[in-house]
Structures are given as structure tokens and as C-alpha cells.
């Protein structure tokens with residue numbers, strides 16, 4: 001047996017032992033509880049440093065209309081994430097899969113020296129595993145990774161069949177995790193690893209309340225008065241996933257042949273009421289960025305919280321060069337009409 005084979009067995013055993021423990025946590029406290037336990041394990045292992053308490057967040061209220069707001073978080077660690085972490089090259093005798101994809105489990109093992117472990121999540125259209133995000137934007141920020149290496153945009157290649165399934169996996173996960181928010185960022189709509197299908201989930205920050213998008217919802221399909229064209233459904237998970245998928249298919253059929261469509265899907269289930277909801281935001285891959293913001297517009301920005309990661313961006317906040325209407329116009333710059 002070579003050294004690498006011994007390592008592989010150890011990693012597989014560590015993964016299995018952790019999964020056995022987290023499955024017991026899930027049986028008692030649900031999937032959200034299992035993710036919180038995974039975060040603690042990953043913190044103890046030194047892989048995740050969640051120092052969100054130090055995070056600067058500024059809220060921008062609408063001057064006349066009570067309850068309307070956007071927010072900006074200053075998160076300089078996010079700028080480091082494109083540099084990547086971990087090893088670039090596999091050790092001798094170990095193959096790098098799919099160009100060293102950061103979300104293929106076989107690569108994660110050698111890239112993170114066995115430190116990053118995940119939790120297998122089943123019972124959905126696809127199999128997934130949960131990993132903790134080493135650069136969190138929010139508490140308990142997890143990535144729900146498809147077990148199979150398929151592209152983030154792949155559901156758009158067979159929309160009638162795959163988009164309702166994608167939506168159902170997302171809302172099913174949200175349904176299993178009250179108090180969490182989950183999203184799918186399509187290619188060119190905030191996905192930072194477009195090669196491998198994944199969702200992101202995080203726990204609602206304590207005391208934050210609803211996100212701007214959520215508080216803009218009125219009882220209708222369209223969310224009125226929000227700077228991004230957004231559709232919304234709430235109710236039984238199979239029904240809302242089908243409605244979201246069907247809407248996207250109808251939209252895709254209306255687009256010109258040279259369009260580069262994408263989308264953000266956002267799902268959550270509030271702890272207070274048992275209803276699960278989904279937001280669908282149609283996107284254009286050629287408009288991933290809002291003016292004045294370095295990072296891409298992804299699910300969190302769509303919800304109404306922009307992530308600033310550079311000092312120059314944060315200086316503009318400090319100098320009061322940004323207000324409610326600046327953010328409204330930044331978001332409307334990536335809105336796609338239907």
C-alpha cells in the first residue's frame with residue numbers, strides 16, 4: 001500500500017465517520033442543525049474562520065417610504081477568494097480531475113490536505129454534499145455541491161426537463177432548513193465556479209429581519225417596485241418549483257437566438273410559517289456586474305445586500321457617496337425585462 005492509498009483510506013474513513021455523526025444530528029435537529037455541526041467541525045479543524053462579527057454593514061433607508069432599504073457589507077476577505085486556497089498540484093500518484101475543479105470531492109481531498117470535509121445530502125433529484133464556504137458572506141455559509149461534475153449552466157441546455165428539477169432541489173433543501181436562505185447563481189449571474197453545479201445556503205443573521213427583496217413582496221407573482229425584475233411563488237414545494245421552471249421555459253422561448261440567458265433562484269422557508277418560497281430573477285450573462293461594484297451581482301445582491309470587498313468601494317460608503325437610490329440604480333443596471 002502506498003502512502004497515498006493510506007491517505008485516501010483515512011480521508012474516506014474521516015468523511016464516513018463525520019457523516020455518521022452529522023446524520024444523527026440531522027435526525028434530531030434537521031439539515032440546518034447538521035450544517036451548524038459541520039461548521040463547528042470545520043472551525044475546529046482550522047478550515048473555516050467565520051469572523052462575521054467584525055463585518056461592517058451599512059443600511060440605506062428610503063428617505064420617504066418606511067420599510068424600504070438596501071444594505072452593503074464590507075467584506076475584504078472576499079477579495080482573496082479568487083486567489084484560491086490549498087494546493088494547486090496533486091501529490092505524486094494522484095490524478096487531478098476535471099482541470100482541478102474546486103468542487104469535485106476527489107480534488108478537495110488533496111487540495112485541502114484532507115482538512116475540508118463535507119456532509120452527504122440525498123433524497124433529491126441529484127445527490128449533493130455540503131461544504132462550508134472558507135470565505136463566508138453570512139453565518140453558516142455552506143455550498144451544496146452536486147456529487148456529479150456537471151456545469152452550473154447545464155439545466156439551461158434541457159430547460160423543460162431540468163429547470164423544474166433544479167428549482168425543486170433548491171426549494172426542497174430550503175424546506176428542510178427553516179431559518180436558512182439558499183440560492184442558485186447561474187453562469188454570468190454571480191456563479192464563481194461555473195464548471196460545477198452548486199447552490200449556496202446561509203443562516204439568516206440574527207436581528208437582520210427580512211431582506212429587501214423579501215419585504216418588497218406583495219400577493220402577486222411579480223414583485224412590484226423592485227429594481228430587478230423578479231417573480232415570486234410561495235406554497236407547496238412541488239407546485240412552486242414547477243411554476244418557477246415553467247416561467248423560465250416560457251421566458252427562454254421568447255428570447256432572440258443570440259441571447260445568453262441565466263438566472264438567480266432564491267428559496268427559503270421562514271421558521272415562523274411553514275411556507276416555502278422561491279424568487280426567480282431572469283439574468284443576462286453579459287450583464288454580471290453592476291456599475292461601481294467590483295464583485296458580481298449574485299443571489300445576496302439580488303436580495304438587496306451588496307458585498308463590497310475593496311477599500312475604494314468602502315471609502316465611497318464612508319464619504320456618503322452612496323445612498324438608497326445609488327443602490328437601486330446599480331441593481332436596475334442588471335435587470336432583464338421579460
Ligand SMILES: [Zn+2]
Pocket residue numbers: 098101102103104148149150195196
Ligand atoms: Zn467538479
